[in-house]
Amino acid sequence: MASTLSALALGLSASILSFLSPQTPLLPMTNTSINNTALSHFETTLQPLLSPTAQICHQNAPCFTRASSRWSPWHAPSFGVVVAVATPGDVAETVKAARGAGLGFLAIGGGHGATRSLGKMRGGVGVWMGGRVVRVGGGVLSGALMRFLAGRGLEGVTGVCECTSAIAPLLGGGHGWLQGRYGLMADNLLSAEVVIANGSVVTVSGREHEDLFWALRGAGQNFGVVVRWDYRVFEMEGKGEGWSWEEWGFGALVLHLSILSQTPTFPTHLTTALHSLSPLHPPQTGHGDLPAYSDFSGLMTMSGPFCTKNISATQRMPASLQRLNATALLAAAEMLANLPKELQNSALLIEAFSLEAVQAIPSASTAYPDRQGNYLLSPFITHPPHDANFEEIGEVAGRRIQDILFEGDGKGEGERRMYVNYAHGYETLEEVYGEGWRVERLRGLKRRWDPEGAFGFYVPIA
Ligand SMILES: Cc1cc2nc3c(=O)[nH]c(=O)nc-3n(C[C@H](O)[C@H](O)[C@H](O)COP(=O)(O)OP(=O)(O)OC[C@H]3O[C@@H](n4cnc5c(N)ncnc54)[C@H](O)[C@@H]3O)c2cc1C
DSSP states (O other), X not given: OOOOEEEEEOOOOGGGGXXXXXXXXXXXXXXXXXXXXXXXXXXXXXXXGSOTTOXXXXXXXXXXXXXXOOSOOTTOOEEEXXXXXXXXXXXXXXXXXXXXXXXXEEEESSSOOOOGGGGXXXXXXXXXXXXXXXXXXXXXXHXXXXXXXXXXXXXXXXXXXXXXXXXXXXXXXXXXXXXXXXXXXXXXXXXXXXXXXXXXXXXXXXXXXXXXXXXXXXXXXXXXXXXXXXXEEEXXXXXXXXXXXXXXXXXXXXXEEEEEESSSSOOGGGGGGGXXXXXXXXXXXXXXXXXXXXXXXXXXXXXXXXGOOSSSEEEXXXXXXXXXXXXXXXXXXXXXXXXXXXXXXXXXXXEEEOOHHHHTSOGGGSSOOOSSOOEEEEEEEEEOTTOHHHHHHHHHHHHHHHHHHHHHTTOOTTSOOOOGGGOOSOSOHHHHHOSHHHHHHHHHHHHHHOTTOSSOSSSOOO
16 A cells, blocks of 8 residues: 655634534633633533643643733733643534633734733633644555654654554554653544455544544454554654663663653663662663654664564563563563574663653543553564474473563562563453453454454454
8 A cells, every 4th residue: 555644734713603603602802810710611511522632721731821821911811721632523612611601711822922812812712723633554664654753843742663563553552752741643633544354445534433433442353454644743842852871781681672761861760670680881871853763763763673574583581561660671681692592693672652632531432551661571582483492492491481580579470461573462352442342342343343253363352
């Protein structure tokens, strides 16, 4: 399939507003104090009507500050709340809800307007039109998307590896750079065109086929082929600064570690346990935009080692952890060191990304089940391809390491989460897709959308 990628301005037309039916007459805002009762009524009415990635931004929230900053403070408007709209429907609902609550509203563009009457907006609703949407083809790769955005002064959540597709990580949730600022990749999906099992094409979003839209964001490989998707991205702040990373080197034992923080200085407590592993060199730290980080690391670029194909067989055994336990890490490293020489390129992958925005999104709102895991660990067991003996030795060792890691985190059977995008194949559905109610819901959706299990090759829900 042709890979397509295009940046779309939201393209909201002012004519949308003219279709609004008359509502409660707008009350003049004579009082500069904020009317909390009206704001609360407004929010309660609006919240269920917004598309999933629209956001109500309260005072002091980063999006509120970003939206309400003005070129000139002279008679600048001030807001009780800002709605970061994502779709034309969001604008329509926001206007209706504001009028219904008797609140004034004002669209916010670039914030450069400076005329006396704007100052009459006091404590009302800002309708922030600054959101950006990118339309992505089903075959676009992660790195192409990330660099496409950066080249236009935009940023969004993309997977770390430049040569995976952009969509498949999202279908399993989608961890990536900048998730602490914007949520998982799945949290930024606005809509998708999907070829379902009967061969028809359906569009899913927060308003159309919501059940399939829910499933697509965490268990998506089970439900269809995404041919096109609309995705929320953001204006890059400054030069993409405001976040930082640490990268550690441990020789062959731990092949890659990148810990990214949403703060300009790195919170070192996140990596305390790693000092006991005797790193080869002090952690390298830095900050910058995404292409700069990817190039700095070099591991996941199109010419990097992770983008090389057909070299050796690799099995992964993922473990989502709350804490890094130094004793468990040392035991894992020792097991790796004692593998037969044919498996000596094996390693332990440790990843951690900030979680602020990930955890701000209600857990039940998508099929992705694990918003609490602080660290993604996974043995990468490599061995000669097509060799059943080494394959088995590798699987036994990798599963033992996985056990050690979970035990070090105090997680017994039944409490373990294993990221679907790294899943090996032996996991239970609950370990991958979450608590019982999630699995039951997914089973029901599978019966509805794919009753014959046509999409049955990737951690199939049965
Ligand atoms: C080196 C490396 C780095 C990684 N980094 C990250 C990361 O940073 N974040 C993260 O979340 N995951 C990451 N992953 C995991 C990655 O998300 C999964 O391996 C993913 O399934 C790879 O997708 P792919 O399209 O490249 O592979 P494929 O093998 O081509 O596809 C994997 C699955 O997705 C399905 N699929 C592919 N395209 C579509 C489509 N358009 N519509 C529907 N289904 C489709 C395929 O049918 C298959 O079931 C990484 C994996 C590796 C090996």
